[in-house]
Amino acid sequence: MIRIENISKQLSHRILFIEASAALNRGEKIGLVGPNGAGKTTVFRMINGEEQPDEGQVSCEKGVTIGYFNQDVGEMAGHSAVAEVMNGAGPVSIVAGELRELEAAMADPEQADYMEEIIERYGEVQARYEELDGYALEGRAREVLAGLSFSQEMMDGDVGALSGGWKMRVALARILLMRPDVMLLDEPSNHLDLESLIWLEEFLKGYEGALLMTSHDREFMNRIVTKIIEIDGGTLTAYSGDYEFYEQQRAQNEKQQQAQFERQQAMLAKEIKFIERFKARASHASQVQSRVKKLEKIDRVEPPKRRQSVAFDFQPAPRSGEDVVSLKNVHKKYGSRSIYEGLDFMVRRRERWCIMGINGAGKSTLLKLVTGTAEPDEGSVALGASVKMGYFAQHAMDILDGEHTVFQSLEHRFPQAGQGPLRALAGCFGFSGDDIEKRCRVLSGGEKARLVMAMMLFDPPNLLVLDEPTNHLDLDTKEMLIKALSQYEGTMLFVSHDRHFLAALSNRVLELTPDGIHQYGGGYTEYVARTGHEAPGLRS
Incomplete structure (x- = not known):
């Protein structure tokens, strides 16, 4: 369906591809992998016709429809979420638009002289709309949005009032509803909670078209793709099998x-x-x-091109007392909505609790209560003896001084540390070469998250409270973080939608559900085995 033939491509001074070739065939589900900056998004843009290779060609079979989801969702306002999704559903939304115009023309007395032609055209367009299953379109749009965790209220509300993460879901729903011949999905797993992620996984498994996608979630990738195309050193190499293979x-x-x-x-x-x-x-x-x-x-054999993989070693955290956090009879409301009514919860030294629950169940609220960034309405929250806490929250990125460079930020935080250790720390978290001279105001969300994480882990606390720490982290940085945290000897309390992260690091599960709060000894893997589901919102 799509052929990439002998392409070469340079972006400013960076050579991305040298005579690289690959193909995407009908029905294939392919994961596109490679280090940050290798050119994954450029491949998508070339297939979609937004960029051209400097040499070689990217060709697409005639009549093939392409749906491209990327992180740049553009402006959305003035429509409901469901209307926005239906408007982007490809050919059927164009036909729906013409139907609406013809219906308006039929009701317009000034068009009376042309009524016969209008009615005739209406019949043709209506037949085409039925052929495209247009009358079921709204129902399907709502089904997709529900799968991505939208409530009915959010579906019918103005999309302009939604946060960036929810707008991303609207843009993704558009492509899913469109069901094109080829889907190009650039990081579709970002911004999704675990329930939505698992729903999307099932949707894509059942999708009959061709799929090319990137994802920083290895479990998600593993379950969907049957082929990997790797970008490395300017070439494209295909591997049959999933990500693990x-x-x-x-x-x-x-x-x-x-x-x-x-x-x-x-x-x-x-x-x-x-x-x-x-x-x-x-x-x-x-x-x-x-x-x-x-x-x-003699043809010379080249040594293998080794990916720069970095390891981060924790300094030992100071020891805390045996009781680390104690919540007693905690009540918490937001407006009329009650989040906790009489919560009792104890965290002991070296326990690693993952907090699970659907959107709005109170996962982040619990972390805020523990860290003191929110107060209980009733009851008490107490930290144990000698507890030194580190809290990674999404808003933690706001503490960075936009005018400081990455290196200055680290130096400012650790004035006694010396250049060598701080450069090594920056390298571990993906800031090498000139990257450490970037000012914080120009950093992407992922880069800011990595910098804040580096600052928190260099002088490690003995209680880590982490709210979605892997959002925006690429596969290599995530793997480094998992390895580092698995050696960590302190206590952890965290929320994550990454199943690999959950399985690798938890040894306790706190599940927040409408019918009560459940505690499970054993980590996420044992939780799945005992409950028969991967997330609380998927209870049968």
Whole structure:
């Protein structure tokens, strides 16, 4: 359906692709992977015709419809969410628009002279609308929005009043309702809660068109894609299988290439040693000559291109007392909405609680009560002896001074640390080379999140309270964070929609549901096994 043939592409001074080729065939579900800045979004834009390669071509079969979701959702206001979704549903929304115009014309006395033609055209357009299943369109739009966790009230309210994250969901719903022949989804899993993520997973599994997507959620990717295209060093390489298989295959290929490289280097060293030893001897001249010619003809094996992977090692956190957080008979309301009525909850040293619940269940509220950024209406919240807390919240990014560079921010926070350790810290969190000279005001959401996380973990607290810490983090940084936190010896309380993160780090689950609050010993994996569902909103 779509062919990328021998493309080369340069953005300012950065070469993204050199004679790279790939294909997207009918019905394939492909994950596009590569480090930040490798050119994933550029691939989407070239397929969608928004950019052209410098050389080579990107071709698409005639008549193929493409739906492209990216993070730049543009302005939305003046329509309900459901109308906005229906308006973007491709051919059917254009036909619906013409139907509305014809209905207005039929009711307009000034058009009386043209009524016969209008009615005839109305019949044709109506037949086309039925053929496209247009009358079921609103029902399908509401179904998609409900899957993405919209309430009926939000569906019918002005989309302009929604936050950026909810507008993203509207833009995503548009593409899903459109059901094009090819879906290009650039980070569709960002901004989704766990219930929406699992719903989207099922939707995409049942989608019959071709899919090319990026995602920082490995579990989500694993369950949907059957092929990976990797961007690395200007080339596109295809791997059959899911993300996990790709990781194993890539590691195996690297190992084989390293072994080949080392064997060839040993052989070359032996040949060069022979040439050096005997080049001055006339008796060995012909042997030396033939070996020189042989070396000239050998195809050199390159060492594997190694991704820069960084590890972050925690300083040991100071020890806290055994009782870390105690909530007793806590009541909390927002307006008329009651969030907690008599909550009792105790966190002990080295417990790692993941807090689960649907949107509005009170997950972030609980973290705010623990951190003191919200007060209970009744009851008490107390921290135990020697507790040193670190809190990562979405608004934590607002504390950064926009005029400071990344490095200045770290220096300001840790004046005694010295350049070497701070540069190493910045590197661990994805700020290498010139990136550490970027001013905070120009950083993306993901970069700000990484910087705040780096500041929090350099001088580690013994209680970490994390509200969606993996939002915006790429797969490599997320993996580094999971490895670092799995070595962490303090106590954790966190909310996350990333199942890999939940499974790797939790050893307790607190589930907030309308019919009560449930505590589970054992982590997220045990919770899924015991309850039979991956998120509270999916109870059967």
